[in-house]
Amino acid sequence: MASPGQSRQLPGTGPGILGESTAVGIERLGLRDFRLVRTADVDLAPGANLFVGENAQGKTTVLEAVSYLARGRSFRTARDRECLASAGDEVAPVASAEARFQRHGSRRLVRAAITPSGKTFWLDGKALKTVGELWGVLPIVTFLPDDLELVRGAPAERRLLLDALLAQVDPTGLAAMQSFNAALKQRNALIRDRASAAQFDAWEAQMAHWAARLLPRRQRLIERLGACVEQHVQVLSRGAERVAVTHDTGWPAASPIPALVTDGAKASALEEPLARAWREARDADQDRLFTRHGPHRGDLSLRINNRDARVYASQGQARTLALALRLGERELLEQITGEPPVLLLDDVLGELDRQRSEHFIRLLSRDGVQSLLTATDAAPLEAELPIAARFTVTGGTVRR
Amino acid sequence: MIPAAVEALIAQFARFPGVGRRSAERMAFDLLAGGADRADTLRLAVERLSDVSLCPECGFFAEQGRCLICSQGRQDRHQLLVVERPMDVIAFEKTAGFRGLYHVLGGHLSPLKGITPDKLRLISLYARLDRGDITELILATSPSVEGDATSLYIAGQVEREGLNITRLGRGVPMGGSLEFSDAGTLRLALEGRRGLHGS
Ligand SMILES: [Zn+2]
Numbered sequence: 299m300a301s302p303g304q305s306r307q308l309p310g311t312g313p314g315i316l317g318e319s320t321a322v323g324i325e326r327l328g329l330r331d332f333r334l335v336r337t338a339d340v341d342l343a344p345g346a347n348l349f350v351g352e353n354a355q356g357k358t359t360v361l362e363a364v365s366y367l368a369r370g371r372s373f374r375t376a377r378d379r380e381c382l383a384s385a386g387d388e389v390a391p392v393a394s395a396e397a398r399f400q401r402h403g404s405r406r407l408v409r410a411a412i413t414p415s416g417k418t419f420w421l422d423g424k425a426l427k428t429v430g431e432l433w434g435v436l437p438i439v440t441f442l443p444d445d446l447e448l449v450r451g452a453p454a455e456r457r458l459l460l461d462a463l464l465a466q467v468d469p470t471g472l473a474a475m476q477s478f479n480a481a482l483k484q485r486n487a488l489i490r491d492r493a494s495a496a497q498f499d500a501w502e503a504q505m506a507h508w509a510a511r512l513l514p515r516r517q518r519l520i521e522r523l524g525a526c527v528e529q530h531v532q533v534l535s536r537g538a539e540r541v542a543v544t545h546d547t548g549w550p551a552a553s554p555i556p557a558l559v560t561d562g563a564k565a566s567a568l569e570e571p572l573a574r575a576w577r578e579a580r581d582a583d584q585d586r587l588f589t590r591h592g593p594h595r596g597d598l599s600l601r602i603n604n605r606d607a608r609v610y611a612s613q614g615q616a617r618t619l620a621l622a623l624r625l626g627e628r629e630l631l632e633q634i635t636g637e638p639p640v641l642l643l644d645d646v647l648g649e650l651d652r653q654r655s656e657h658f659i660r661l662l663s664r665d666g667v668q669s670l671l672t673a674t675d676a677a678p679l680e681a682e683l684p685i686a687a688r689f690t691v692t693g694g695t696v697r698r
Numbered sequence: 699m700i701p702a703a704v705e706a707l708i709a710q711f712a713r714f715p716g717v718g719r720r721s722a723e724r725m726a727f728d729l730l731a732g733g734a735d736r737a738d739t740l741r742l743a744v745e746r747l748s749d750v751s752l753c754p755e756c757g758f759f760a761e762q763g764r765c766l767i768c769s770q771g772r773q774d775r776h777q778l779l780v781v782e783r784p785m786d787v788i789a790f791e792k793t794a795g796f797r798g799l800y801h802v803l804g805g806h807l808s809p810l811k812g813i814t815p816d817k818l819r820l821i822s823l824y825a826r827l828d829r830g831d832i833t834e835l836i837l838a839t840s841p842s843v844e845g846d847a848t849s850l851y852i853a854g855q856v857e858r859e860g861l862n863i864t865r866l867g868r869g870v871p872m873g874g875s876l877e878f879s880d881a882g883t884l885r886l887a888l889e890g891r892r893g894l895h896g897s
Pocket of ligand 1: 753754755756757758764765766767768769
C-alpha cells in the first residue's frame with residue numbers, strides 16, 4: 299500500500315451525485331497490514347454483512363479497522379501499536395485502512411495510517427489536524443461481547459459511550475469537552491506543584507467556563523438517551539422491567555451543582571458555582587493529588603426497578619440493559635443526524651436469548667440499516683436474518 | 699552522493715517551517731549555483747542576527763537597546779497590548795489599527811510543561827504598569843485554553859483603580875493563531891475588545 303504521506307484513491311471515488319444511490323453506509327473497505335489482516339479489499343452491501351471464521355483469523359480485525367476510520371481508535375485497546383501486523387519478530391511499519399462510504403447524499407473517502415510513532419487520518423484526501431475532526435463523519439455503534447461492562451463496570455465504561463455519542467452529534471459540545479480536559483490537566487499539574495492560589499484561580503475559571511457549556515449539553519443528551527433506553531427495555535423485557543437513566547454530574551450529592559444541572563441551568567448560571575466548587579475543593583484535592591470532582595468523573599446513573607443496576611441487576615437484567623443502552627445510542631444517532639449509523643456487531647447475537655435477539659434482528663433487517671457482523675458459525679444467523687453479503691475470514695484473508 | 703557540506707546546509711534549510719526536503723535541496727543548490735558572492739551575502743546577513751536581541755522594555759526584537767516601536771514616538775502611550783510572541787507584534791502592526799505600546803510575554807502559562815508565571819516576562823510587565831502611564835491593558839494572548847488562562851492570571855495580578863483591562867474580542871477562531879490571522883480579522887478582534895470582568 300502507498301506510504302502514509304500519499305493519498306491513494308480507490309477506483310470510482312469522487313464527489314457523490316445526489317440521487318445516484320440512496321444507500322447509506324460503507325461501500326468499500328480496504329485493510330493493509332492491519333493486525334491479523336495482510337491485505338483485504340472488500341465490497342460491502344447495504345444491509346447485513348456477515349464475516350464468518352474461527353477465532354484469531356481476523357474477523358474482528360475488520361470491525362476494528364472500521365472503528366479506527368470512524369473514531370480514530372480501537373474498541374479493544376488504547377495501544378495503537380497493537381494494530382501493526384506482525385509475523386514472528388517482524389512488525390509492519392504501517393497499518394492502514396480506508397473506507398469509501400456514503401452519508402447525506404455524498405460519497406466520501408476516509409483513510410487511517412498507524413505507525414509506531416503515531417496515527418494520521420485523511421478525509422477525502424486531506425490530512426486531518428486532529429482526531430476530533432474525524433468524529434461524526436461516519437457514525438458507528440458497536441455491540442461487543444463485553445458490553446455487560448456498561449452496566450457492571452467502572453464509570454469510565456459508560457462515560458466512553460456518552461463522550462462518543464456527544465462527539466458524533468455535537469461539535470460544540472466536543473469542543474467544550476476538549477477545552478475542559480485541557481484545563482483540567484493543567485490544574486492537576488498545579489496540584490502536584492503546590493502552585494499559588496492565583497494560578498489555581500486562572501485555570502479553575504477556564505474549567506468552569508467550559509464545564510458550564512459541557513454539562514447542560516450532556517444533560518440534554520442523557521435525557522434523550524434515557525427516553526430511548528427506557529423504551530427498549532420495555533420491549534426487550536415485555537414490560538417486566540422498569541429502568542431510569544439519569545445524569546451523574548461528577549459531584550457529590552451534597553454539592554449544589556447536580557441540582558443546577560438537572561434543573562436545566564444555563565451556562566451563565568453555572569460558571570460561578572462551578573468555579574467556587576473547585577476553589578473550595580482545592581485543599582482536599584491537594585491531599586489526594588488529583589481533581590476529585592467534575593465532568594471528567596461524570597457517569598450515567600442506571601436504576602432498574604428503582605435499585606442501582608450496577609449493584610443489583612441480575613445477569614439477565616444487566617444483559618437487557620446493556621443491549622438497550624447500545625440500541626438507545628443507535629436510535630439517538632439516527633434521530634439527531636437523520637441517517638442510521640453503521641452497526642458493528644462482534645460475535646454478539648449468539649449470546650442473546652430468543653426474546654432479545656428477535657428485537658435486535660427486526661432492527662438489523664430494517665431498510666437502510668447497514669451492519670457488519672462476525673460469527674464463528676453462520677447457520678444460526680442465516681436462519682433468522684437476511685444476509686446481504688457473506689465473507690469467509692481465514693488466516694488474515696477475507697473472501698466473499 | 700551529495701557532498702557533506704551541501705548536505706549540512708540542506709538539513710538547516712529543512713528545519714524552517716513549511717520547508718520540506720525537496721525545497722531545502724532546491725534552496726541549497728540555488729545558493730551553490732549563485733557563486734561565492736551570494737553565499738557571502740547570506741553569511742553576512744546571518745551573522746548580523748547576533749546583533750538582534752530582545753527589547754528590555756517590551757520583549758520585541760531589537761538591535762542595540764530598545765526596539766524601534768518603543769523608541770518611536772507612538773501616538774498612544776497609554777495603551778499596552780500584551781501578546782505571547784514577537785511575531786504577534788508584527789501581525790498587529792500590519793492591521794494599522796493599533797498605535798499603542800506592546801508587551802511580549804514569551805509564551806503562555808502551561809504548568810503541565812513547567813511554564814509557570816516566573817518563566818514569562820511578567821516582572822517587567824508589572825514594572826511598566828507601576829509607572830502609571832498605562833490606562834488600558836489589552837490582553838491579546840492566543841485564543842486557546844492556555845491563552846485565556848494566561849490573560850485571566852495577569853488580570854488578577856494587575857487589577858487596580860484607573861487601569862482598564864480588556865481582552866481581545868472574538869473573531870480569531872478558538873485554537874487559531876494571531877500570527878496567521880489576516881489583518882481584517884485582527885482589527886475586528888481589537889475593535890471588539892471587552893472588559894475582562896463583569897461583561
Ligand atoms: Zn520595545
